[in-house]
Amino acid sequence: MSAGTPRSLPSSGQKPIQDICHPLSAEECALSRSPDVLNPCSAGERDLILPNGTPVDTSSPASSSSLLNRLQLDDDLDGETRDLFVTVDDPKKHVSTMETYITYRVCTKTTRTEFDLPEYSVRRRYQDFDWLRNKLEESQPTHLIPPLPEKFVMKGVVDRFSEEFVETRRKALDKFLKRVADHPVLSFNEHFNAFLSAKDLNKRQGLALLTKMGESVKYVTGGYKLRARPVEFAAMGDYLDVFTQKLGTIDRIAQRIIKEQSEFLMELREYGPVYSSWSSFEEDLHDPLEGVSGCVSNCSSALEELTEDMSEDFLPVLREYVLYIESMKNVLKKRDQVQAEYETKLEAVVFREDKKTPVPSDVEKCQDRVECFNADLKADWDRWQNNKRQDFRQLLTGMADKNIQYYEKCLAAWESLIPLLQDKQDAKGETN
């Protein structure tokens, strides 16, 4: 092997991690298990068509893997190509002498042969999700791991066992597992498998399942200085910085709107009843005034629903994305480190070129690591961008919908009042 142009490796996106020939052991594909993986879209096996009908260039592995990822995550895709479905539901409170906590039911349906059974139903608590995420980060350091909802409840005001809090958390946990399940690499991770299927999670198993790849990346020290970040990764970093900022602003705006709406609601709750008390000493105007009071009351309820929905559905998703961005930034940092190590070692070798034998395997290992990481990261980035697009489209459309529903409820209330208000008049007109 010569220290020349780095050879491009097949992306790790297509096969389970166990099956990929380790870059450090190019000759051996040692693992005994060669699972007959129902791999939906491996390159060249069938003509890949995008949902809008255009055919896809499948010649390069990178494009097919990223395409694979796109297709797998597209909501419009028919269920045939998905072979793993995960849901989180049914939160239950457990009270023991030591502690009180919530568990969630995790249901899995799958045709994958990595799983012994086609269906599973297990109960997991937040700790277990946290364990899973840490394991994924350790064992798949080149990949972006989706975020979990916040571990600790910051404000003392929030009740950990309130319906709203538990429901918000459940939704986030569900999303987390779905994102992992949809990931072409992470979904085949053994820890994930154990999480979904094992009766009891033996969380001390961790270390043994680390792949050599994971280990090698994990022990990269942070001491190396990066010379030149490739443009595309620099661009990613910049994008993430601005995006975080904007998300923060949107979060603040949303919170402010909720606050103003709540204060408006407070005034409405005082406003409606005044019409009622007025009606109590009027004769002719009694019904119209009661009607207005009722209307205002209906609008108040509608507004309350709107603010609750925004608090429970909108804000948590925004915050989740901030966490996602943090994860992504960390992955970028790790990538930088891996590249820095490679560059440093390469430099050292270049200077000693005349003295030593051609390129030590150490440097080649680094090079492979860099290339692997870059490929994984690019694939994950594309996947993440698409997810982000869908998620925000859904989120913002949802926000618009909620507001529309609010106004529609109010409209209905006021429109139904009009005939009541005009009723007596018509009657009077007739008698005159």
Place this chain on the structure above:
Amino acid sequence: MADSGSEEIAVIGNTDLTPSESENNLKNTMVEKGTSLLKMMEISVAEAEKRTGKNAVNMQETYTVYLIETRPVDAASEGTNPVPDSLWRRYSEFELLRNYLLVTYPFSVVPPLPEKRAEFVWHKLSADNMDPDFVERRRVGLENFLLRVASHPDLSSDKIFYSFLTEENGWKETVFETGFQAKADSRLKALNATFRVKNPDKRFAEMKHYGDELQSVISQLLRVRARAADRLYGVYKVHGNYGRVFSEWSAIEKEMGDGLQSAGHHMDAYAASVDDILEEEEHYADQLKEYLFYADALRAVCRKHELTQYELEMAAQDLTSKKQQREELATGTIRTFSLKGMTSKLFGQETPEQREAKVKMLETQIEEGEELVKERNTECEEFVKSAWVDIERFKEQKDHDLREALISYAIMQISMCKKGIQVWNNAKECFSKM
């Protein structure tokens, strides 16, 4: 049910009535009920202008004058549209007119003037009398006042009112010459009567109570409405921030950019729409305010009744005591305490001639007293009759006007909801294209 079905359809179609249209409906009602004055002329307060001048203490001051235009009805209907007669009046002159009417027609529920100072404001409206929005709303209020007076069966035929509309110079002197100020009841006198009257007409007592309640509830309503308006303003305006951040965000996005940018524009439009919404609502608040002040006018009539009733009672009481005194003198028994009685005990009985004189005086006083009681009784009865007629008229007017106000308020709310739905639908479309 089938019949009312078609009525209901027609009714909902009416929801597009604008507030100014419903205001016109009100005016048309006033004209239709038709006093002879309104059949003769059209009245409007067309403009407002700022003037500066020296006031009574020779200080420079700025004030606003309002242009009152009158136009003969037949000329307008001929379609020739001649130049109207017009003159300028300031607010204080309106006040003078109203005070004159209050004193001269105490049995009428005299229409109120628009408020002197802006009250129940929410943060956007300035409480400054010079603020153009306030001046404009006052102009409308003054016109409303004139039309109300002009459509009142009794007030519309008043000469002073007519000259207010038609004679620019010397009107003030004419008012003062009527000597109405002398006829005004002092507040103290009125208050005294309120506390001491024994048998006021029950209906008036109830009306007074109603006036109290009406005033209290409308004040409360206006206060809360102003606070709610403030909050609503905040809700809408904060959405404008979405416009800015979406625009900034769209700059770093490729496919999502256009959708975000356009959605941002809709958010800006949404934020801007609240200004018109709240301006329309001010109109509703003004309608409520008119009746807030009307409540006061209603109570004034009730207080006048108490006063006339009280004066009658006083006269009757006085007569009774005089008759009693006469009886005592005749029979020689002293039942009532009197200083004369005491002194006569102390200093000896009076002579028959003295007694004779006293009796004669009493007889005269009793005669006068009986006249007075008769007079006051008639006054009271007439007052009750006239006042009750006007109160009934007022009740009908109030029920009609407030119902109309509620209808136009509901229509406003409907319009606001429709606008909201439209904006968010637009935004939703943009989001779905992201």
